[in-house]
Amino acid sequence: MDRISVSYPGFAYAAGAGWQVENNLDRMEPLEHHVSYRMLQDRSGGGARFLMDMGRYYHLERSTIENTTYTSYLLSRGLSELQQLERETAVMVELIKLLGGSGTPFQMDYRYTEMDEWLQRRRGELDRLDLAGADADILQAELANTLSLIGQGAGLHRYIYRQDIPDTATEVVWLERLQEQLKTASSEFKRLWLARNREGGLAASSAAFDKLLGQYAERLRELKSTASLIHNNDTTDLGGNDDETGI
Numbered sequence: 001m002d003r004i005s006v007s008y009p010g011f012a013y014a015a016g017a018g019w020q021v022e023n024n025l026d027r028m029e030p031l032e033h034h035v036s037y038r039m040l041q042d043r044s045g046g047g048a049r050f051l052m053d054m055g056r057y058y059h060l061e062r063s064t065i066e067n068t069t070y071t072s073y074l075l076s077r078g079l080s081e082l083q084q085l086e087r088e089t090a091v092m093v094e095l096i097k098l099l100g101g102s103g104t105p106f107q108m109d110y111r112y113t114e115m116d117e118w119l120q121r122r123r124g125e126l127d128r129l130d131l132a133g134a135d136a137d138i139l140q141a142e143l144a145n146t147l148s149l150i151g152q153g154a155g156l157h158r159y160i161y162r163q164d165i166p167d168t169a170t171e172v173v174w175l176e177r178l179q180e181q182l183k184t185a186s187s188e189f190k191r192l193w194l195a196r197n198r199e200g201g202l203a204a205s206s207a208a209f210d211k212l213l214g215q216y217a218e219r220l221r222e223l224k225s226t227a228s229l230i231h232n233n234d235t236t237d238l239g240g241n242d243d244e245t246g247i
Contacts, residue, residue: 005139006146008039009052041133050125054143057150060118062109065089066101070108071153074160076208079215082160112163115154122147138195145192148185152178156212172223179216182209 012035016024024030035048042048063070077088089106097103126143133139155178158164165171186209193202 005040005142006051006054008035009048009055012039040129040139041131041136043130043132044128046125047129047131050122050129050143053125054122054146057115057118060111060115062111064104064107066096066104070110070157071150074153074156075149075212078208078212079156079219080160082162085160110157110161112154112158115150119147119151119154138192141188142192145185145188148181148188152182152185155181168223168227172220172227175216175220175223179213179220182213182216186210186213 009031012031013024016027016031032048032052033045035051036042036045040047040051058069058071061070063073065073073089077085080088086106093101093103093106123144126140126147129140131139155174159171159174159178165174186206189209190202190206193205
């Protein structure tokens, strides 16, 4: 989620305010025009508003975590149980306080349904952009993958908090879905990195994805192993009952 294009509105705003602060401080229409038609080379004219809406996704997380979004925090720290997440986050708050942070206890009001709807709207808007620059294909793919990673964070939150995951079978299905989504997003992240950058730094930047994929695989093995043992025990019990009755 670190592609330069997501910073275009900020660059344009800072340039305008730095040149003529009184004329550009509160004028969004010229900014949107410049970002859409000149920086993005988007013939639809909706690119700037799309980028600014992308930057507001954290509003649906309603999290008190400082200096990052909750989605980035989840993706970087990996898979865990809810109690572990809350315990480690409380420790992080205290560490940030020592560095000058507010020390506000971790609070969150995550709107998963609203986030899902937000992602669907953004995907539709992205499809309607008409990018014409030399890097149009790469830019389109970068923005699509950014949405995929936000969706991954939302899905990981839902899993950790067990929202609509009532049993092991549902848990396995949801984990397999997260695993496949992240495999695709991670592979695309690496491809797009190399399209714009040297290889140096790629391993460090993608390490969190690789770690999370390993955790998904391990958890799925545990769940399927447990399900297999239960099934075998049930089968053994049935066999024992048959022997006792002489059938």
